[in-house]
Amino acid sequence: MDKSLSELYRRELYRALLQPQTPLSAGTPPPRPATLSGLMSPAPAPGIGSLWSVGMLANPPHPVGILSALARSPEPPRANTLLGLSLFAPPAPAATLAAALASRPRPPQWVAVRPRFTEFHKNLALTPLQFADGMKKRAGVVSCLNNAYYGTSSEPDNSFFVGSWAKNTATRPPRDVDVYFLLPPHVYNRFQQRLWNKQSALLQEVREQLAATYPDTDMRGDSQVVVVKFGTYSVEVVPAFMLTTPGRYWICNTSDGGSYKETAPWAEVDALQAADTANAGNLRPLIRMLKAWQAWCLVDVKSFHLELLAAEFIAQSPWSLKDFFYFDWITRDFFAFLCRRANGYVVVPGTGEVMALGDAWLSRAQSAHQRATKACEYERDNLIETAGDEWQKIFGPNVPRSV
Numbered sequence: 001m002d003k004s005l006s007e008l009y010r011r012e013l014y015r016a017l018l019q020p021q022t023p024l025s026a027g028t029p030p031p032r033p034a035t036l037s038g039l040m041s042p043a044p045a046p047g048i049g050s051l052w053s054v055g056m057l058a059n060p061p062h063p064v065g066i067l068s069a070l071a072r073s074p075e076p077p078r079a080n081t082l083l084g085l086s087l088f089a090p091p092a093p094a095a096t097l098a099a100a101l102a103s104r105p106r107p108p109q110w111v112a113v114r115p116r117f118t119e120f121h122k123n124l125a126l127t128p129l130q131f132a133d134g135m136k137k138r139a140g141v142v143s144c145l146n147n148a149y150y151g152t153s154s155e156p157d158n159s160f161f162v163g164s165w166a167k168n169t170a171t172r173p174p175r176d177v178d179v180y181f182l183l184p185p186h187v188y189n190r191f192q193q194r195l196w197n198k199q200s201a202l203l204q205e206v207r208e209q210l211a212a213t214y215p216d217t218d219m220r221g222d223s224q225v226v227v228v229k230f231g232t233y234s235v236e237v238v239p240a241f242m243l244t245t246p247g248r249y250w251i252c253n254t255s256d257g258g259s260y261k262e263t264a265p266w267a268e269v270d271a272l273q274a275a276d277t278a279n280a281g282n283l284r285p286l287i288r289m290l291k292a293w294q295a296w297c298l299v300d301v302k303s304f305h306l307e308l309l310a311a312e313f314i315a316q317s318p319w320s321l322k323d324f325f326y327f328d329w330i331t332r333d334f335f336a337f338l339c340r341r342a343n344g345y346v347v348v349p350g351t352g353e354v355m356a357l358g359d360a361w362l363s364r365a366q367s368a369h370q371r372a373t374k375a376c377e378y379e380r381d382n383l384i385e386t387a388g389d390e391w392q393k394i395f396g397p398n399v400p401r402s403v
Contacts, residue, residue: 007380014108015325110325112384115403116391117285117327123398124171124288133232134165134177141210141228141235145181148209158182162238162265167272169287169307175295176227176234180249180265181206188241199252199259206239223254224261247350267350275311279320282330286310289331289395293368296396301361308346309357313337328376328387331394335369368394 126134139155146154163178164170191198207226211217218229225236240249241260247267250260276283290306293299313334319326342359371390378387388401 010109011326014110015322107382109380109382110328111382112387112403113328113379114323114325116384116388116400117324119403120292120391120395120399121285121288121324123400124292126170126172126174130172130174130232134170134174137228137230137233137235138177138179140213141237142179142181144210144213145206145237149184149187160265163236164291164303166265166269167284167307169272169284169291171288171291171295173295174233176236178225178236178238180238180240180251182240182242182249185241197254197258200254202239203252203254206237210237224252262351264348264350268348271349272307272311275315279314279317280322282320282322283311283314285324285327286314286330286334289327290334292395292398297364297368297394299361299364301357305346305355305357308348309338309341310334312346328372328379332369332372332376335365335372338365339369 138159138161142157142159143153143155145159146152146157150158159179159181160166161178162180164175165177187202191202194201203226207220210226210228214228220227225238228235228237238251240251240263242249243262247264249263249265251263253259253261272283287307287310290310291303294301294303294306314320314330317330317333319330319333322330339362341357342362342365344357345354346357347354371393375387375390375394378384378390385402388399388403391399392401
């Protein structure tokens with residue numbers, strides 16, 4: 001049997017033990033797992049524990065009986081024999097399954113993966129205080145601009161989150177808060193009277209309005225945004241004009257003499273949400289972990305590019321519908337996928353803009369893949385702290401060394 005399929009068989013065995021799933025009714029042949037179809041043989045073969053042969057029986061054998069038979073078998077079954085073991089009815093108590101597994105010469109493997117990556121993901125979430133602080137910073141900046149351009153002190157009006165705060169992919173330690181502020185049409189008309197780089201002049205005006213309220217705060221106009229640097233957060237304000245097409249906006253681009261760039265931020269949010277939903281909620285955790293790698297290893301790649309690449313990767317991953325028990329393989333495989341995308345491009349949802357990826361990050365991605373490959377081997381063999389050392393080289397201290 002192919003080594004990779006043998007390992008996959010064992011992994012599914014222990015996943016079934018550690019987290020049994022709801023069984024099908026007796027006598028119902030379970031469907032082939034779609035995400036593993038590329039790994040399974042074209043036609044089912046009879047054998048011990050085969051899902052297809054026993055599924056045709058009126059009273060399928062109990063999982064413990066299958067495990068006991070497998071324990072006596074010198075070779076693991078083919079890939080299509082035990083995947084989805086927990087689909088049998090009725091489910092066995094975990095203690096009984098553990099007893100059956102105890103008779104096998106190979107002990108349970110990957111025991112630390114699920115708790116390690118579960119804890120890692122928890123450690124990346126913003127704390128309630130960090131969330132409240134970000135909301136407060138945004139409210140103050142928006143209130144200042146509303147007073148300058150609309151004559152009100154409203155904190156939420158004429159603005160909305162974009163970036164990680166809109167997509168629910170923000171991580172700790174806190175980075176920045178990205179906000180669109182919608183300027184009234186007469187401001188656009190006023191700046192159209194200028195002869196040179198209207199967009200640069202517009203950013204400088206917005207900066208000056210904010211400086212009047214925050215005189216001791218460092219801020220700058222930068223390409224498309226005005227950055228307001230607070231002690232805990234930087235608020236990146238994107239001055240924007242609403243277009244007649246729903247969900248479309250013009251934002252400033254100060255490069256090459258200045259121009260307006262059309263954006264569709266809600267299309268980006270919708271695309272990420274759809275991809276996350278289609279892949280069992282695994283996209284957002286993966287993105288947060290990749291941001292931890294980006295920050296810890298000082299990777300010269302944009303967070304937005306990582307989001308788009310992660311969505312593309314997870315859609316074709318055979319583990320996309322699994323849980324944290326498979327996140328060692330998911331992260332390892334992403335880094336391999338990323339290495340193959342050097343000097344490629346991504347396409348922005350909504351606008352279809354093509355963005356070059358370059359390769360300034362390639363050596364960091366190659367190193368991460370090598371370390372993740374080692375960590376996966378250590379996880380398989382339950383070398384928990386040794387695996388943790390490798391993961392921390394990739395992701396930093398937020399991923400626990402031991403669990």
